[in-house]
Amino acid sequence: MATAHIAAEPGDFAPAVLMPGDPRRAQRIAEAVLTDARLVTDVRGMLGFTGTYEGKPLSVMGSGMGQPSFTIYATELFSQFGVERIIRVGTAGGISPEVKVGDVVIATGAHTDSAMNQLRVPGVNFSAVADFRLALAAYEAGVDAGLGERLHAGTILSRDHFYFTPEGQTQALAGYGTLCVEMEAAALYGVAAEFGRQALAVLTISDHLLDHSEDMSAAERETRFQDSLALAVAAALS
Ligand SMILES: O=P(O)(O)O[C@H]1O[C@H](CO)[C@@H](O)[C@H]1O
Ligand SMILES: O=c1cc[nH]c(=O)[nH]1
Numbered sequence: 001m002a003t004a005h006i007a008a009e010p011g012d013f014a015p016a017v018l019m020p021g022d023p024r025r026a027q028r029i030a031e032a033v034l035t036d037a038r039l040v041t042d043v044r045g046m047l048g049f050t051g052t053y054e055g056k057p058l059s060v061m062g063s064g065m066g067q068p069s070f071t072i073y074a075t076e077l078f079s080q081f082g083v084e085r086i087i088r089v090g091t092a093g094g095i096s097p098e099v100k101v102g103d104v105v106i107a108t109g110a111h112t113d114s115a116m117n118q119l120r121v122p123g124v125n126f127s128a129v130a131d132f133r134l135a136l137a138a139y140e141a142g143v144d145a146g147l148g149e150r151l152h153a154g155t156i157l158s159r160d161h162f163y164f165t166p167e168g169q170t171q172a173l174a175g176y177g178t179l180c181v182e183m184e185a186a187a188l189y190g191v192a193a194e195f196g197r198q199a200l201a202v203l204t205i206s207d208h209l210l211d212h213s214e215d216m217s218a219a220e221r222e223t224r225f226q227d228s229l230a231l232a233v234a235a236a237l238s
Pocket of ligand 2: 091092093094162181182183206207
């Protein structure tokens, strides 16, 4: 049955869904990796496709930007469409000096300034963490692909603001080994915990907060995701 934000029927989604923020990236991913892809929802232009990859069912759908948007789609996918695992395929801004533009980050945990997970368990600072098996599968795929020093795994920041950064925050986070910043993973990990399902974010570094000399253009942000996509597919079908 269709939900408020997804015009699909039970069985239209595969157990594993790849979710980029950008619905046009969802279409590019569907065209790049899926066989016999069909559009299963387009409410609000948030395109979702289902097909197969090497004979296994796989879906891809945009999430929109920010934790509220991601939470709406992830909640409906987990609760109404039988989805078992969601792998976010996103872009992120580098924080650690170890991380360079074009590198791939497996987000094993996500700090956040959002209130969304604070409200989940009264009196508790919720730990937003990835599914260990998905993270391991993605990491092993990255090693096998020869990514070498371009492959990272560790904590990230999921922030509500894109343009506002409190003074000293980036340096402090770098001091705690935080790899990069994006806007959705903490919410994904919270919703997955709520429904007892699996989640992971695999991120492409599109820019660096401490050095903007190598930042990607808007077009590159839409298209330069092949390395992280390969790891996300490996995790999705592991
Ligand atoms: O490239 P996506 O997946 O949209 O991710 C990043 O890009 C958007 C901001 O430009 C935010 O959604 C952020 O998390
Ligand atoms: O949220 C994001 C995503 C990409 N780059 C950033 O600087 N921030």
